[in-house]
Amino acid sequence: MSTNMTSLPVTLLAVPAAKNGRLSAFLRQPTFVAGLLILGVVMTLACVADLLYPGDPQDLVGPPLLWPFQKTEFQLGTDSLGRDIAAGLVHGARVSLIIGFSAASIGLLIGTLVGAVGGYFGGLADNVLVRVTELFQTVPAFLLVVVIVAIGEPSLKVIALAIGIASWPTIARLVRAQFRSLREQDFVMAARSLGYSDTRIIFVEILPNALPPVVVTASVMVAGAILTETGLSFLNMGDPNVVSWGSMIGDGREMLRTAWFLTALPGTATALTVLALNLIGDGLNEIFNPRMRER
Amino acid sequence: MQLLDVENLQTSYHSHGRILRAVDDVSFTVGKGETVGLVGESGCGKSTLGKTILRLVPSSAGQIRFSGADIAPLSGKALIPYRRRMQMIFQDPFGSLNPRQTVRTLLDTALKVHRLGDVTERTRRINETIDRVGLPRTALSRYPHEFSGGQRQRIGIARALILEPELIVCDEPVSALDVSIQAQILNLLVDLKRDLGLSYLFISHDMSVVRYFTDRVLVMYLGRIVESGSYETLWSNPRHPYTRALIDAVPSYDAQKKRTAVVLKGDLPSASQVPSGCRFRLRCRFAQERCSDEEPALRRMPSGQSVACHFA
Amino acid sequence: MTAPNSAMPPSTRTPGSILRSQGPLLDVRNLSVAFPGHLAVRDISFHIDHGETLALVGESGCGKSATSFALMRLLPRGTAVAGEVNFNGIDLFRTDARALRNIRGKRIGLILQEPMTSLNPVRTIGDQIAEGLVRHEKLTWTQARTRTAELLDLVRIPDAARRYDDYPHNMSGGMRQRVMIAMAVSCNPQLVIADEPTTALDVTLQSEVLELLDSLRRQLQMALLLITHDLGVVAQWADRVAVMYAGRIVEQAAAHDLFERPVHPYSQGLMRATLRLDDGTHYSNARLSEIPGSVASAAGEQGCAFAPRCSQATEACYHAPPALVPFRDRLVACRVAVEPSEEPFRAVVGR
Secondary structure (H helix, E strand, O other), X not given: OOXXXXXXXXXXXXXXXXXXXXXXXXXXXXXXXXXXXHHHHHHHHHHOHHXXXXXXXXXXXXXXXXXXXXXXXXXXXEOOOOOEHHHXXXXXXXXXXXXXXXXXXXXXXXHXXXXXXXXXXXXXXXXXXXXXXXXXXXXXXXXHHHHHHHXXXXXXXXXXXXXXXXXHHHHHHHHHHHHHHHOOOHHHHHHXXXXXXXXXXXXXXXXXXXXXXXXXXXXHHHHHHHHHHHHHHHOOOOOXXXXXXXXXXXXXXXXXXXXXXXXXXXXXXXXXXXXXXXXXXXXXXXXXXXXXXXX | OOOEEEEEEEEEEEEOOEEEEEEEXXXXXXXXXXXXXXXXXXXXXXXXXXXXXXXXXXXXXXXXXXXXXXXXXXXXXXXXXXXXXXXXXOOOOOOOOOOOOOHHHHHHHHHHHOOOOOHHHHHHHHHHHHHHOOOOHHHHHOOHHHOOHHHHHHHHHHHHHOOOXXXXXXXXXXXXXXXXXXXXXXXXXXXXXXXXXXXXXXXXXXXXXXXXXXXXXXXXXXXXXEEEEEHHHHHHOOOOHHHHHHHHHOOOOOOOOOXXXXXXXXXXXXXXXXXXXXXXXXXOOOOOHHHHHOOOOOEXXXXXXXXXXXXX | OOOOOOOOOOOOOOOOOOOOOOOOOEEEEEEEEEEOOEEEEEEEEEEEOOOOEEEEEOOOOOOHHHHHHHHOOXXXXXXXXXXXXXXXXXXXXXXXHHHHHHHEOOOXXXXXXXXXXXXXXXXXXXXXXXXXXXXXXXXXXHHHHHHHHHHHHHOOOOOHHHHOOOOHHHOOHHHHHHHHHHHHHOOOOOEEEEEOOOOOOOHHHHHHHHHHHHHHHHHHOOEEEEEEOOHHHHHHHOXXXXXXXXXXXXXXXXXXXXXXXXXXXXXXXXXXXXXXXXXXXXXXXXXXXXXXXXXXXHOOOOOOOOHHHOOOOOHHHHOOOOOOEEEOOEEEOOHHHHOOOOOOOOOOOOO
């Protein structure tokens, strides 16, 4: 409702400030900024992991089961085998992010292709692709990942691929819906009347316009992939050659009562990162929301 | 030889198991340098007809002869040379421009796709076109949302012109624009026609715009042409009751001549439920028994126009 | 229909008189509306008498819709409003939210441009009309149902009793707009605001819907605020017209007088640019008269907003906006028109 209801001469009517531009849209959303900050910290730590904690985080470097802050050398303590937890967390961040982003990219690639082709061409191609998408959606995603990793080997590559394969249907459905509405737009008609090829229309004309909601979903997908990897490692199906947050939680679960920090620390790291990605997703959603951009 | 010669053209859609004939057995021609108007209510199939001729919507029967060659059966690469020669101007100046491309990209892509010239040649053509539609060259580096409705329609016209077509299908090009801008755009289209020898198929629901802008008019009702003729005869002597009703529906600016009677009964029926016999009979004041039994053919009248009505 | 509200005085409609002094139904004084970063309506005043039709006419972005939403206090959050709106002695800008709800829908009806989006797609049209009757007129649902059928009949929907349970998507655009009209007049309002009521409709339906609105206005003795960009609609259906440009009223006159002899250069330009069916011009023999430039060129203008597009603008036009002053039989906001002695000066257009 209107705010200023007083009878003022027009010269005194203050025109509310315009809220233009993407930058101010960012800054009006503290949760989005918080998400970016958290993710930024996690990414920086992952990048400089080798500088901060050179050497293999799986090395036994100190006495077992040191509590956090007990010794300055191991700020966050050690686990039952004497591995440095801080080193594990930082190196684990790298694993989690690699898995998260590569799995999401694979899902994005497959999903976009399937959705774009089905949505743009319609007809038989669309029917077939929709059935395939539905088939994948009937299998619980986590089970599918477990099966693929069990068939292959528990390496980072296979795990990322498995998570990507399990998560593309969401993207495919979204992209398909976008393409179906965008292909009816006049600018696509215009492109066709100018004789552009289907490939050009799909990738150059339509796709950039279809991306905003896809980007939003992708950020949440990264979070989902990190959680899936954590789950896998917890079940001892992760890559045995690397430390990940999930494997740390799995290792610590036996001592949940006596040394709860073993699970709590990697658990918190996972939760924070996933939360950050979700905040970013919500923020992007608001920024791309056409109703927000109008004013 | 006519530039465009459409014969018995039909466009059908499948919808919920039924076949809708959006365009039903339509024949007409557009000569070189001629402007042909296509009028009718929304949903009468006029837009579909325009898109069918440009092969943006597949036809289900009939011929579309462009410069003598039937382009209806062509597809893919074989169509590309014809795409260059026929273009379209759209109604909605907001939806018809890709929001993520600058004006330069918009125009340049078309030239690149048709491999027309190197960078300097393309720049020359882009500059020439943007000058022609009355936009400053600084517009080239801007995005569509930075322009007003009228300016965006000029960009749409520039895009239609860039490939130097011979025929332009104008689909309600001014109906989304303000009155003062409408006149600017219509004047521009007249100039372009004169300077470039263009032919137009001008689709509109606005009778006053069609009367001003076209040489010959086709009146379309539920997928069929019910009357056609030169603009003078059609306006001075409309023979089909539907044409009469469309003309009467236009509000008069004479405040004295107020409140004309209601001219048509009911709404346009859906294309899936075309009445038997004359398809206009349910809304016609003069309908008789014969109209429900027998579909009137498009007959040539001594006055010059063709009319599909038993009692014309 | 039942007799109109007893509180309403007999129709005092006097088309042509614009300088009435007492008791208008709606009296708007110095209304300004500011959206974030944009002053949409600038200090406009007008009134509507009982039972008359006033048209607010102007092109997109001239502030005519913002005006109508401001009257109903339906502007989005973050909009600043100044001025005074008196409806039957009640100041709509100072009355509390509850009293306002009793005015909206009951004493002021609203008809919007797009009948598809203004109706709730998942409820039957009958329920949507009846709801207002139950809420405002305190009818039972059974009574409201009977009354709704009467209303549907009143707006000439064939087979009215059977259409109660139809959903909006079962109806054509013209039918939906009639439903909107039935909704707007269901509680015998004293004023109906119709915002571009026929813009989304075909020409063949346009005159039918306007004719319906006009006959309802007479039958139910309502006043009508008709907001439109279509001069033809104005000429045929309005008693008085206020022409708006860039947030201001530039000319206000009886419809007949305005069309007979527009005084403001913008009104003149609009009428010249409008195509008429019967004026015999054809592209082969006459060029259309244009108003150069676009409304956008008025942004940030200190003086008369129309000056950059005006062929008669003088130096003075660029310094301060002209006031809306009485001139012969009307109100006009133009220095040049009111003082024709000044030497015309060719302005640089489209800067």
